[in-house]
Amino acid sequence: MINYLIRRLGTTLITVLVLSYTIFAIVQIPPGDAVDRQVRLRQTQGDVVTREEIETLRAQYGLDRPILVRYYQWIRGFLVGDLGRSTSGRRVNDLIAERLPQTVALAVAGLIITYAIGIPVGIYSATHQYSAGDYIANSISFIGMSVPGFLIGIILLYLFYKWFGLSIGGFFSVEYKSAPWSWARLQDLINHLWVPLFVVAVGSTGGLIRTMRATLLDELSKQYVMTARAKGVPMRKLLLKYPVRLALNPIIASIGHIFPYLLSGQVVIAIVLNLPVLGPLLNTALTNEDIALSSSILLIQSLLAVFGTVVSDVLLAVLDPRIRFERGAH
Amino acid sequence: MSDERKSSPSPTLARRKKDELTAEERFFAASQWELMWRKFRKHKLALASGVVLIFLYAIAVTFEFWAPYGPISEQGLINMRPTRIHFRNEEGKFVGPFVYGIEQVVDMETFKRVPVEDKDVTYPIRFFVHAEPYKLWGLFETDRHFFGAGEGKVLLVGTDELGRDLFSRILAGSRISLSVGVVGVAISLVLGSFFGGIAGYYGSWADLIISRAIEFIGSIPNLPLWMLLASIIPLDWPVVRVYFMTTIIISLLTWVGLARVVRSLLLQLRTMDYVKAAQLAGASDMRLIIDHLLPGMLSYLIVQVTIAIPNTILAETALSFLGLGMRPPAVSWGVLLRAAQNVQNIVLRPWMLAPAIVVIVTIFVFNFVGDGLRDAADPYK
Numbered sequence: 001m002i003n004y005l006i007r008r009l010g011t012t013l014i015t016v017l018v019l020s021y022t023i024f025a026i027v028q029i030p031p032g033d034a035v036d037r038q039v040r041l042r043q044t045q046g047d048v049v050t051r052e053e054i055e056t057l058r059a060q061y062g063l064d065r066p067i068l069v070r071y072y073q074w075i076r077g078f079l080v081g082d083l084g085r086s087t088s089g090r091r092v093n094d095l096i097a098e099r100l101p102q103t104v105a106l107a108v109a110g111l112i113i114t115y116a117i118g119i120p121v122g123i124y125s126a127t128h129q130y131s132a133g134d135y136i137a138n139s140i141s142f143i144g145m146s147v148p149g150f151l152i153g154i155i156l157l158y159l160f161y162k163w164f165g166l167s168i169g170g171f172f173s174v175e176y177k178s179a180p181w182s183w184a185r186l187q188d189l190i191n192h193l194w195v196p197l198f199v200v201a202v203g204s205t206g207g208l209i210r211t212m213r214a215t216l217l218d219e220l221s222k223q224y225v226m227t228a229r230a231k232g233v234p235m236r237k238l239l240l241k242y243p244v245r246l247a248l249n250p251i252i253a254s255i256g257h258i259f260p261y262l263l264s265g266q267v268v269i270a271i272v273l274n275l276p277v278l279g280p281l282l283n284t285a286l287t288n289e290d291i292a293l294s295s296s297i298l299l300i301q302s303l304l305a306v307f308g309t310v311v312s313d314v315l316l317a318v319l320d321p322r323i324r325f326e327r328g329a330h
Numbered sequence: 331m332s333d334e335r336k337s338s339p340s341p342t343l344a345r346r347k348k349d350e351l352t353a354e355e356r357f358f359a360a361s362q363w364e365l366m367w368r369k370f371r372k373h374k375l376a377l378a379s380g381v382v383l384i385f386l387y388a389i390a391v392t393f394e395f396w397a398p399y400g401p402i403s404e405q406g407l408i409n410m411r412p413t414r415i416h417f418r419n420e421e422g423k424f425v426g427p428f429v430y431g432i433e434q435v436v437d438m439e440t441f442k443r444v445p446v447e448d449k450d451v452t453y454p455i456r457f458f459v460h461a462e463p464y465k466l467w468g469l470f471e472t473d474r475h476f477f478g479a480g481e482g483k484v485l486l487v488g489t490d491e492l493g494r495d496l497f498s499r500i501l502a503g504s505r506i507s508l509s510v511g512v513v514g515v516a517i518s519l520v521l522g523s524f525f526g527g528i529a530g531y532y533g534s535w536a537d538l539i540i541s542r543a544i545e546f547i548g549s550i551p552n553l554p555l556w557m558l559l560a561s562i563i564p565l566d567w568p569v570v571r572v573y574f575m576t577t578i579i580i581s582l583l584t585w586v587g588l589a590r591v592v593r594s595l596l597l598q599l600r601t602m603d604y605v606k607a608a609q610l611a612g613a614s615d616m617r618l619i620i621d622h623l624l625p626g627m628l629s630y631l632i633v634q635v636t637i638a639i640p641n642t643i644l645a646e647t648a649l650s651f652l653g654l655g656m657r658p659p660a661v662s663w664g665v666l667l668r669a670a671q672n673v674q675n676i677v678l679r680p681w682m683l684a685p686a687i688v689v690i691v692t693i694f695v696f697n698f699v700g701d702g703l704r705d706a707a708d709p710y711k
Contacts, residue, residue: 019550287561287653
């Protein structure tokens with residue numbers, strides 16, 4: 001187990017290094033940098049910008065050094081928790097700190113909802129194959145999987161406004177936005193939260209229902225199930241003891257895919273629903289060529305995704321001895 | 331089906347002409363593709379979706395004809411709700427489809443533009459009319475449109491903030507949005523078969539490296555990376571270049587799915603007896619791949635491609651929606667959806683949601699066809 005963990009962490013470290021350099025290198029590609037933009041802006045305002053001034057600005061942003069040096073500085077800054085300055089003048093740390101908790105909370109809550117709904121509904125679907133409930137679950141999961149969250153979000157925004165006169169965007173209503181925490185504010189947050197949660201989680205939930213149903217149906221048709229039934233084991237006990245446990249394996253493995261999916265899906269959904277998470281910030285950072293900000297957000301999002309994969313791999317190794325031994329033997 | 335299989339086909343089957351065979355014999359003589367088609371045909375929803383899909387692509391290829399107006403020509407009516415089409419005149423007599431003349435009057439209390447129908451002027455809707463001239467595929471100059479109302483305005487879905495007909499724009503957008511799917515998947519199919527093929531065919535260290543790369547790309551959240559790559563497209567590039575760049579960027583991440591399928595299929599097929607036999611008989615790599623491996627995996631590949639296309643279409647829609655993929659003056663469904671980005675806009679002009687519905691229908695249709703193909707390609711069903 002220890003051996004497996006060490007190997008897994010080693011490959012993760014390499015992944016993270018490659019990933020961070022890729023992000024850093026791509027962000028640098030566009031011709032012209034933040035200084036060029038600033039100079040252009042000042043020139044349109046009628047300022048005269050001298051060559052020396054440009055050079056000083058470049059040096060100030062560290063843009064005059066070679067890329068590997070800048071990468072090293074960036075990654076070292078990242079490790080000690082200093083992400084540099086955004087072109088808006090604010091510290092990237094502060095900008096991200098404002099939004100990171102909500103981002104993680106939304107993805108984790110989405111994950112919990114995916115499992116809380118996906119597993120029971122998947123079990124129901126498989127044990128009641130071709131029943132009305134199965135058809136409903138199937139249709140909903142089909143819609144959830146094929147229609148992207150942001151389109152569902154746009155349509156829900158409109159319908160809620162039309163039917164209930166409600167504006168469901170954001171996390172808080174206007175009157176609670178900067179109010180201190182109170183029961184009323186919590187209530188307001190919950191009222192606003194379930195729509196984004198639904199929109200974020202509907203796709204992954206649909207996928208999970210389908211996987212759960214398919215694997216469980218496979219298991220249920222196996223002979224050990226029939227033997228156990230013939231010996232008089234009650235269905236519920238049997239179900240939870242063997243087939244469901246087996247069917248859970250691929251589902252634990254899917255955390256690694258679902259978590260990046262949730263983070264990725266959040267980006268557009270957050271823009272539509274006006275949520276204060278990292279997605280919209282990334283969008284503006286990319287359009288403004290705010291390198292320090294956009295590369296930091298991208299790295300954080302990728303790290304979260306890689307972290308999700310590691311967690312799912314380790315969980316899988318804990319649950320399934322075959323994986324531990326197979327990998328350990330190499 | 332199980333009854334049919336009990337009797338074995340007659341040995342001279344291959345020598346006789348097709349119309350001499352009985353239905354049962356035809357089943358045994360059918361090629362893999364014929365069998366697939368038979369199964370696919372039974373899946374009514376998939377079949378109907380296939381027809382819709384062909385229809386959508388046919389429109390995308392020739393949208394200039396089907397659209398009553400040009401995608402960027404302004405109709406003078408700004409933020410107009412969809413035009414009402416009438417069939418009966420003031421006296422209640424049926425006169426066929428027509429529209430009334432329309433003017434926008436500013437309501438002095440709300441300062442909103444309100445459309446007012448002028449019941450004295452009627453414009454019948456006619457088919458195959460002469461209207462705005464265009465050049466189809468840059469070759470044929472013509473001014474035929476499928477329908478139109480002459481001087482009157484038929485705005486089936488309404489207009490945008492510049493008074494451009496949204497229906498015509500949705501049709502125009504289908505050319506970019508639908509073709510991104512095909513072109514993007516074609517690129518990722520090339521990449522996927524190449525890398526997946528090397529990994530699956532040669533195995534050993536090539537497999538190790540490529541599998542790691544596939545895993546690596548699979549573990550990063552796609553959309554942020556797409557956004558990053560799309561954001562480096564220079565703003566002053568012409569539409570065609572932006573189009574190809576966006577498509578390439580999308581395929582850079584989607585090929586891994588296809589590569590994974592190609593790899594696992596090849597790994598499976600390589601252990602089959604007939605492949606080993608061919609190899610021992612001295613077949614070259616090329617012959618092995620083209621004559622023995624490719625036919626074995628083609629049907630699965632087609633299924634995967636059908637499933638990958640809608641995902642590519644959605645990626646383009648999301649990127650353009652964010653302003654990072656296609657951008658005006660290009661018209662794509664994602665570009666059109668930018669008008670539906672905030673709730674005030676949608677509430678004032680709900681018809682701006684129409685492109686979303688078109689996208690959803692397209693995605694559904696593709697998924698149904700993919701489902702039908704998947705069932706049809708599975709020999710064990």
